[in-house]
Amino acid sequence: xxxxxxxxxxxxxxxxxxxxxxxxxxxxxxxxxxxxxxxxxxxxxxxxxxxxxxxxxxxxxxxxxxxxxxxxxxxxxxxxxxxxxxxxxxxxxxxxxxxxxxxxxxxxxxxxxxxxxxxxxxxxxxxxxxxxxxxxxxxxxxxxxxxxxxxxxxxxxxxxxxxxxxxxxxxxxxxxxxxxxxxxxxxxxxxxxxxxxxxxxxxx
Amino acid sequence: xxxxxxxxxxxxxxxxxxxxxxxxxxxxxxxxxxxxxxxxxxxxxxxxxxxxxxxxxxxxxxxxxxxxxxxxxxxxxxxxxxxxxxxxxxxxxxxxxxxxxxxxxxxxxxxxxxxxxxxxxxxxxxxxxxxxxxxxxxxxxxxxxxxxxxxxxxxxxxxxxxxxxxxxxxxxxxxxxxxxxxxxxxxxxxxxxxxxxxxxxxxx
Amino acid sequence: xxxxxxxxxxxxxxxxxxxxxxxxxxxxxxxxxxxxxxxxxxxxxxxxxxxxxxxxxxxxxxxxxxxxxxxxxxxxxxxxxxxxxxxxxxxxxxxxxxxxxxxxxxxxxxxxxxxxxxxxxxxxxxxxxxxxxxxxxxxxxxxxxxxxxxxxxxxxxxxxxxxxxxxxxxxxxxxxxxxxxxxxxxxxxxxxxxxxxxxxxxxx
Amino acid sequence: xxxxxxxxxxxxxxxxxxxxxxxxxxxxxxxxxxxxxxxxxxxxxxxxxxxxxxxxxxxxxxxxxxxxxxxxxxxxxxxxxxxxxxxxxxxxxxxxxxxxxxxxxxxxxxxxxxxxxxxxxxxxxxxxxxxxxxxxxxxxxxxxxxxxxxxxxxxxxxxxxxxxxxxxxxxxxxxxxxxxxxxxxxxxxxxxxxxxxxxxxxxx
Numbered sequence: 001x002x003x004x005x006x007x008x009x010x011x012x013x014x015x016x017x018x019x020x021x022x023x024x025x026x027x028x029x030x031x032x033x034x035x036x037x038x039x040x041x042x043x044x045x046x047x048x049x050x051x052x053x054x055x056x057x058x059x060x061x062x063x064x065x066x067x068x069x070x071x072x073x074x075x076x077x078x079x080x081x082x083x084x085x086x087x088x089x090x091x092x093x094x095x096x097x098x099x100x101x102x103x104x105x106x107x108x109x110x111x112x113x114x115x116x117x118x119x120x121x122x123x124x125x126x127x128x129x130x131x132x133x134x135x136x137x138x139x140x141x142x143x144x145x146x147x148x149x150x151x152x153x154x155x156x157x158x159x160x161x162x163x164x165x166x167x168x169x170x171x172x173x174x175x176x177x178x179x180x181x182x183x184x185x186x187x188x189x190x191x192x193x194x195x196x197x198x199x200x201x202x203x204x
Numbered sequence: 205x206x207x208x209x210x211x212x213x214x215x216x217x218x219x220x221x222x223x224x225x226x227x228x229x230x231x232x233x234x235x236x237x238x239x240x241x242x243x244x245x246x247x248x249x250x251x252x253x254x255x256x257x258x259x260x261x262x263x264x265x266x267x268x269x270x271x272x273x274x275x276x277x278x279x280x281x282x283x284x285x286x287x288x289x290x291x292x293x294x295x296x297x298x299x300x301x302x303x304x305x306x307x308x309x310x311x312x313x314x315x316x317x318x319x320x321x322x323x324x325x326x327x328x329x330x331x332x333x334x335x336x337x338x339x340x341x342x343x344x345x346x347x348x349x350x351x352x353x354x355x356x357x358x359x360x361x362x363x364x365x366x367x368x369x370x371x372x373x374x375x376x377x378x379x380x381x382x383x384x385x386x387x388x389x390x391x392x393x394x395x396x397x398x399x400x401x402x403x404x405x406x407x408x
Numbered sequence: 409x410x411x412x413x414x415x416x417x418x419x420x421x422x423x424x425x426x427x428x429x430x431x432x433x434x435x436x437x438x439x440x441x442x443x444x445x446x447x448x449x450x451x452x453x454x455x456x457x458x459x460x461x462x463x464x465x466x467x468x469x470x471x472x473x474x475x476x477x478x479x480x481x482x483x484x485x486x487x488x489x490x491x492x493x494x495x496x497x498x499x500x501x502x503x504x505x506x507x508x509x510x511x512x513x514x515x516x517x518x519x520x521x522x523x524x525x526x527x528x529x530x531x532x533x534x535x536x537x538x539x540x541x542x543x544x545x546x547x548x549x550x551x552x553x554x555x556x557x558x559x560x561x562x563x564x565x566x567x568x569x570x571x572x573x574x575x576x577x578x579x580x581x582x583x584x585x586x587x588x589x590x591x592x593x594x595x596x597x598x599x600x601x602x603x604x605x606x607x608x609x610x611x612x
Numbered sequence: 613x614x615x616x617x618x619x620x621x622x623x624x625x626x627x628x629x630x631x632x633x634x635x636x637x638x639x640x641x642x643x644x645x646x647x648x649x650x651x652x653x654x655x656x657x658x659x660x661x662x663x664x665x666x667x668x669x670x671x672x673x674x675x676x677x678x679x680x681x682x683x684x685x686x687x688x689x690x691x692x693x694x695x696x697x698x699x700x701x702x703x704x705x706x707x708x709x710x711x712x713x714x715x716x717x718x719x720x721x722x723x724x725x726x727x728x729x730x731x732x733x734x735x736x737x738x739x740x741x742x743x744x745x746x747x748x749x750x751x752x753x754x755x756x757x758x759x760x761x762x763x764x765x766x767x768x769x770x771x772x773x774x775x776x777x778x779x780x781x782x783x784x785x786x787x788x789x790x791x792x793x794x795x796x797x798x799x800x801x802x803x804x805x806x807x808x809x810x811x812x813x814x815x816x
Contacts, residue, residue: 027640028231031393032332056386103329105401112406124757124784125715128644133759133783145328147337171337172328182668189643197717199404200811202724232435235597236536260590307533309605316610349532351541375541376532403608436639439801440740464794511737513808520814553736555745579745580736607812 010077013039013049014065016181020100021051023185025058029102029192033057035173038087039098039181046070048088053081072149085149086156086175093157094165096177098184103173106195111142111170117159118142118168120194128190131163140191142168166191214281217243217253218269220385224304225255227389229262233306233396237261239377242291243302243385250274252292257285276353289353290360290379297361298369300381302388307377310399315346315374321363322346322372324398332394335367344395346372370395418485421447421457422473424589428508429459431593433466437510437600441465443581446495447506447589454478456496461489480557493557494564494583501565502573504585506592511581514603519550519578525567526550526576528602536598539571548599550576574599622689625651625661626677628793632712633663635797637670641714641804645669647785650699651710651793658682660700660711665693684761697761698768698787705769706777708789710796715785718807723754723782729771730754730780732806740802743775752803754780778803
């Protein structure tokens with residue numbers, strides 16, 4: 001299965017997002033109907049396929065997808081999550097081809113413990129998000145939550161570390177991005193692994 | 205699969221409850237033969253389909269279901285759990301269309317740590333049970349356990365926070381409800397997620 | 409599938425034990441090739457089907473079973489584990505129809521923390537092993553490990569609480585029994601749940 | 613399925629490694645694209661089949677494998693991980709027929725807590741790696757991480773306890789070996805179980 005997003009139509013994108021969602025749901029990272037995923041279908045104008053709101057993320061079908069514009073407004077399909085606007089903003093800001101938003105216990109727990117950001121260094125796993133394994137300190141930013149996606153987007157833009165394709169939203173969850181749905185998945189798995197490690201409390 | 209309960213007959217309800225039970229069992233929330241699920245089939249008179257007692261909750265068939273009345277007594281089918289009476293009471297009290305009772309480690313652990321109730325606020329996940337994500341403090345009540353379902357029902361009625369579709373029974377587990385089996389599932393996943401978060405000990 | 413053991417032949421018993429083993433292996437309770445399961449096929453003389461030694465417990469076939477006598481010696485089939493002798497002793501001592509031996513992290517961790525035995529009371533989950541949910545204190549015994557099955561059996565016999573169908577072997581794992589493979593499974597799930605609860609450190 | 617490696621051709625080896633990888637990935641031990649597995653196909657000259665770099669370890673096909681020599685350089689197939697050189701060195705040094713490298717949270721957490729090595733004794737589970745269950749103290753070595761496989765190999769050679777088929781690489785993960793892919797799997801499961809036990813903090 002290619003995840004070269006530029007060649008996907010909306011239903012193909014829906015199939016990819018449904019499969020990715022089912023995977024994350026099986027990890028317990030999309031409990032209830034939480035979280036949403038997106039993939040960029042065109043750059044100019046910016047168009048993203050975003051998972052439809054209110055569904056069980058382990059039971060999505062290829063049709064449970066909405067086409068949204070650069071403001072996250074629906075172009076076709078059902079009702080997007082309000083958070084679609086943040087997906088579009090992340091895609092525009094970072095050039096990402098896919099965005100993952102999940103609610104993991106570890107991300108919210110670490111956001112509480114380290115509200116100023118989670119400092120990471122000297123971990124081989126950092127290579128999984130493109131950061132050297134030795135001698136480089138990066139910060140996984142923690143930003144305050146908001147229901148206003150413009151405010152949340154401003155905070156993300158101000159806080160992000162360009163070396164890290166992820167941000168923790170305090171009391172909320174995790175935004176992670178990558179070139180493709182598969183790379184975004186791998187980045188998500190890596191960031192969550194790093195958070196689970198920090199949650200053991202064995203760091204300095 | 206529609207979970208519009210008003211149109212389900214008893215065997216269809218049994219099939220829905222068997223699928224929901226298998227899901228919760230796969231999470232480890234129904235170890236042994238613990239827990240039980242119900243769905244309201246009629247309001248007047250109140251009739252609920254409740255999972256049969258004593259079975260492995262990962263192996264239920266559509267026939268492993270009992271029709272009970274407003275007191276939890278069997279109208280047809282096999283032997284209901286004594287707890288069927290509490291399911292019926294929750295349905296009558298709250299107007300819920302489905303009730304989930306599971307034994308999770310986190311709910312009993314938190315009931316020990318916070319016997320006066322578990323205070324929650326400023327968490328996006330609260331939206332999954334209909335509570336605002338900001339500035340509202342709700343309490344997930346913890347009530348003392350009893351083998352007398354009238355006593356337990358009285359405690360639940362006295363303690364419940366109308367904004368929270370769930371109660372922790374100390375030393376026992378979790379009761380959660382919703383409009384339909386699917387909504388009750390989502391509420392259960394959300395409440396358990398909140399409990400697992402609090403169990404990390406990272407809160408204030 | 410009936411688990412009325414008295415009617416099973418050796419291969420049927422092997423099929424039941426393979427299925428039960430695969431279940432426990434999926435929980436991570438039989439890592440490596442650890443643990444073994446048995447079912448009583450006759451009482452007089454005592455004959456048990458025991459899982460064969462050295463196999464991956466997630467990959468057993470119905471043929472991976474050995475018929476042993478009251479001393480745990482092979483009557484037919486392959487090589488039994490040395491621990492088959494303890495299975496036979498538990499079956500003779502308690503009248504159990506099935507014995508489960510698993511290596512769970514929680515049982516070894518709790519055996520370290522509470523070497524004198526794990527005291528349990530006022531937990532609804534205790535009903536899953538036949539103990540009242542209120543006002544009765546039982547002890548899950550912890551016995552010292554040994555490679556001599558006679559010594560280990562003597563310790564088990566001396567330490568066991570007749571109200572609890574389980575014993576923790578320190579630095580080793582858990583022995584649990586029941587009337588049938590299914591009841592032994594449920595007892596195992598219940599005891600492990602209780603140990604995981606105690607491991608949270610929220611008790612008195 | 614035989615895992616007698618000497619009779620496997622490269623594609624058969626790829627099929628075995630894909631199945632083993634999918635298993636470890638399902639445990640969460642190969643998040644992102646982390647980790648790699650190998651099996652020795654010939655001793656003289658030393659040739660190993662190693663999983664290809666950059667793939668999702670839950671989605672490997674039999675073709676996602678590279679044949680490497682004693683230096684870890686590709687003889688045929690795609691691009692090997694740089695770590696293939698360490699696999700080859702472990703195989704040459706220990707005589708192992710298969711090597712597993714996984715990134716587990718427990719191994720990195722314990723490497724932080726016990727940078728001088730993890731001392732283990734009096735645990736039945738030690739028998740799963742060939743160490744007596746009583747009275748023998750072994751050390752699971754923790755070595756500093758490096759991107760230079762010669763340096764890392766020197767550290768592994770200097771630090772290893774010949775009684776333990778495993779080494780923790782600090783800030784990185786776990787190397788484990790065995791006679792065959794299946795034995796290496798069992799050794800990995802046993803070592804990870806021991807690490808998860810130590811992570812509970814219940815030891816002396």
